[in-house]
Amino acid sequence: MSLQSKYQILDLLRSVSDLKQAGDYLGLSSLLSEVSEEELLRKPEIGIYLVIAWKNIGRSKSALTLVEKLSRSCTRAGNESLVWRLLNLEASLRFYLGQIDEAGHLWERLLSEAAAAHNSLQVAWAVTNLGIVSDVRGRHADAITYYSRAIVAYTGLGDCLGLVRAHNNMGITYRQLGVFDKAEAHFLRALVYARDIGAEREIGLCEVERSLLHCELGDLPLAEANARNALARFETLGDPSGEGEAYRALGIIAERMGNRPSAIEHYDKALDRARQMGRKLLEAEVLEELYFVHRQGGGHEAAVVSVEGALRLYLEMGATGRVDRLVRRMTGVSPADPPDVPLPDSRAALHRELQHRLAVP
């Protein structure tokens, strides 16, 4: 290959790297769609950018096909570091597509290979993602052990953002287990790291999760104040996804305060934001809460519509742990009269919902 064509590749690499840095995935996809697949497979350093672009603009299936081809090409060339990045990408794509078992196996493989090669970054990503897989399956104790390992790995790397996410995830898991003092300790540690690096969005997410913790502990005024702080933060940042999370928390708190109309109003706003941003898990969680608030208010029809929507979304995502939790909650509300809701048997699309919690390149 001539020096001239080498320079052209360098220029292309620089352009795609800049576009990715700016989050311009449409621009990235359009730029790389002019490069032939043969060329992309010869230059996987560039091909991986097209996978990332497609993943972020919702072309997950095309991205998966390309990532498999790139992996084969890199494995043949013995490019270990790129093979791992592609493995992580393939796992996250499969996770979004609802293939949770396959995603879990790929992350286990990544963990095994990266640990043997003492590659802490890949280990940190693999264990964080395995923790989320365990959480979604309702295997919280497994999740705790994965997050413990993630904390060790991120500490070694000096990666504060990774630490914020690992501690926040750990706090959520402990809260789900009802171990509230541990949950609080992890949320506080996440907040310390988030403030250190000025990660406003992460501060907001921790505030929302803590508000739900305070709600569980029965301190509703504090829970509300925290959720409102988070909402104000997300409004300033212009982050509708975060606003949706905060509105959901405010709905739960209003419901606990016995203010049903206010709860429904907050849930509706949360639902708007979730749908606007394509956040399917949040949408399902809000519908789950709407089921209970309608049911307790006697709105049987609205309750059934909500729970059908929530179950459909959970099943589409393969979030079996959430389905179990919802069914347990439903039986708890009215053991004698469980609603007659047909459960769809499809596990079509796992959405990009958990993206902000996953560690991917």
Place this chain on the structure above:
Amino acid sequence: MVRLVVISASDAFEEIWPVLAHDAGAELTVVREVSLLDPQETHCAWILSVAGEEDRSIPAVHDLARTGRSGIAVIGAVDSARVATAMLKAGADDYFALPEDLIQLRNWVVDTAEAYRRRQDSESLAAEHRGQYDFSRIVGKSPGILAAIDTAAHVIASPGATVLISGETGTGKELVAQAIHYNGPRAAGPFVEINCAALPRTLLEGELFGYERGAFTDARIAKPGLLEVANRGTVFLDEVGELPLEMQAKLLKVIEDRKVRRLGSVKEQSIDVQIIAATNLSLEDAVGQGRFRADLYYRLSVVPIRLPPLRERHEDVLLLTRMFFEQVCRDHRVPIPKLSHDAEWFLRSHSWPGNVRELRNAIERAVIMRRDPVSAADFSVDPPVQNGIASPFPFPASMRTIMRSAARSMVTHCAGNKSAAAGRLGISRKQLYALLSDPPGELGD
């Protein structure tokens, strides 16, 4: 800032250097020879361009490597295994023949800069942890806490000693464990926390000791145990009193032999870890009841540290209060509120069943709720859900003290509405005010 240094006697490939620096997010310095560099400057990567002079450049590579600098790549024009081997022998990390290896060179520069940044991040986080967990951050002047800090500080001199920290929930057991780790010689190693109560028996063994592929049905990959992960660092075994008896026997063996064996493996592996265990139970009682092995108890409590509950540290409450107000107000970017007389008195007289954690939460609550001045009623004193039979009321205490605490708790519970509080207590508003206005000291507090 990350800096890429290129040493090139000629102008060959000069158009490439800015591109490489840009992709690596680095600043670029180009010099003609090594002696022109500022020795004080830190650099992430070095590129020594020797195109056309390959064989005569080996001493220059050797000189550069001898200065102890790492991240050295040599650029030549000859694509030859003989030249590459000679450069690596002279101390280079890699050799690239241009133009053929241009993309590989670009990837090497990007990866080397990234690795350099991670080293810097890691060092800066380690320094931050040392500051965050410095013993001076454990506030208190009561004899109990001073004795605990003194013992903990002495442990640092014996980094292999096993430590047992006991204390009620919220007394800061983990903070002391981290202070021992981050202030001692193991600070650069991992601090691995294992909550023995959170992991079911079925998971615990595999997580602590690890397993080989195929050791059991779900073992699709080999996994190092957390004790192995903590090698050269510290393992913090929280709620150690909850360990099942069979695991206690295995832990005892690890402490005695300093070796672990993964499930499904025949090979033992040596580990070098400091074990710090913590408990909120009385392990002596657990030993007496046959729930905890006596031999493990004695092995763990080589250095026992007892953290006193906050009710035994009344003199520390206002010191801690001041520190938490400063910390929380800084975090929330609000001015420090004034503390009313009754609030101060309340802080000193409350029994704090949730200990330091409860005090911190009470202060954060007052700050988040934007109370100024903060009065006694602004502190949430609901008993923590997790602590079993916890009570906001001082006990043993005089009837009057208990009644006063009940009055304050009810006012808090009724969000400051004194009429509602009086109604729910079954007393008049006047009686309620009398209880609320009892000055500190008058009742012998």
